[in-house]
Amino acid sequence: MSIGKPQTSGQMMAQPLLISDLIEYAASHHAQQKIISNRLEGDVHSYSYSDALVRCKQLANALLALGVEKGDRIGTLAWNGYRHFECYYGISGIGAICHTINPRLYSEQIEYIIQHAEDSYLLIDACFLPLLEPIVDRLTSVKGIIVLIDAEQMPTSSLNNLINYEELIAEQDDQLIWPDLDADSAACLCYTSGTTGNPKGVLYSHRSTVMHAFASRNPDALNISSDTVVMPVVPMYHVSAWGIPYIAPMSGATLVLPGQGMAGKDLYSLIDFAKVDLMLGVPTVWLGLIEYLKENNLTIPSVKTVGVGGAASPKVLVETLDKDYGIYLLPIWGMTETSPLATLGAKKNAMSEMTDDQRYDIQTSAGKPMLGIEIEIFDENTHLPLKHDGKDRGLLRVRGPWVLSSYYKLDKADCFIEDQQGKIWFDTGDIATIDKDSYLRIVDRAKDVVKSGGEWISSIDLENAAQGCEGITEACVIGVKHLKWDERPILFVVAQDKKLEKETIYQFLGDKVAKWWLPDDIIFVDSLPHTATGKLQKRTLRDQYWNYLIT
């Protein structure tokens, strides 16, 4: 027996985790599972993962022929559809970076993002061409614009040298051996919606994307398998539609892409047609769908679960989905910087023993972390961790293999904070509690919490309480200057019932929140300002109303 150095490294193959592996796997082992898309051309398109792989390879070959190299940024401006799916794989598969651009941003922000990312080509739905027309002369890095539409439907545009996607890929070989890439190489780029300052870029790697997908499909997370028919109603232009275009092929699940049809009527037709059982999106989308179902006396019996994130889940939504449709609302928390899924509140057998209120309490939380994600709340003065008792509120920090370590070409060192054990955390900008069972509850964005007499009032809790009042479509709370208490809350209400009175709302809120939380005024408005990702744009209201209570 020879005595040598102990073997300290594992002796397994150093196989990198790559995005191209996901589509290869789906095409080999779930070849006939479908991707069903609502096309902008007006019809429903359906093809298999093996058909998709062929076109992904044709796109990859086309990009290589155009001279695209590893690390080049290729922008996309597109709805959820099969061609956008092909971009995800065709671009990242050859080591280029798929940069998804949010078309709801202001045109100056779109210009800023394309310039900052230095995109060399753009792949774009025809309906978004008018967004580029006024800024195209200033897009100095862009060499060509590829339009994602059937060749015979190419629109007329003032833009020169448009390339038709179908014509471009039709002439390409469908054979390609994906290049060997380092798993840590960059794969996708997404900018935050920039509620303050310019949007900031988050650059995901192949490894982070695949690991995020592995963790997110688990039973205690989204619970996606080859039996699942999943429809992301979150756009593919924002944080990769929460990773679903990667998770579905990895799981061999049927993927349903709603195009630009996010309204109740369009969603209903596609759910009914494809027999969707899992959908994901922000709360407002579901309010729209429910309104349509109620008005038309319809049900969606195939749907078992609706994943809700991006904002807190109002209790009224949890309850309506449960009682009226038998659907479990699966709460999710995450952000662009966390790929985005980090915490989820999956359904448990033990819930069948709980009262409705106990269950709804869990479903209005933000869930608990997936393996890989660590969350902690810190005191804003001592920067020490706080108790997990569901009461202590602190700055929410997060770390993990799919959490960013720095922004793209931007120094924001103040977002990355070392704790007493030398661990680096990303500071989310959220204030939260964590309870003894690890359930996270977002109290507020640090900048939105109302600081009244040294105490915090959660604008989210107050909004959710108001949202339960009949006749209210949307509610928004901001803190404004107050001479005695520093800040006091005021409530903005969009009411579908034009006869709704302030007094009724005060009475309704009376037994839902502490007395000192009651807003100092209630203001009826026709609509509320939103960011490009559909969140309430509170800064605009704060600027306008800051002196409202002292003048």
Ligand code: ADP
């Ligand atoms: P942005 O592009 O503006 O960063 P994100 O889509 O990344 O937008 O949003 C992240 C933020 O959304 C979180 O920091 C949090 O404030 C809010 N958010 C996300 N999920 C939840 C949730 N379940 N409950 C409350 N707030 C949430």
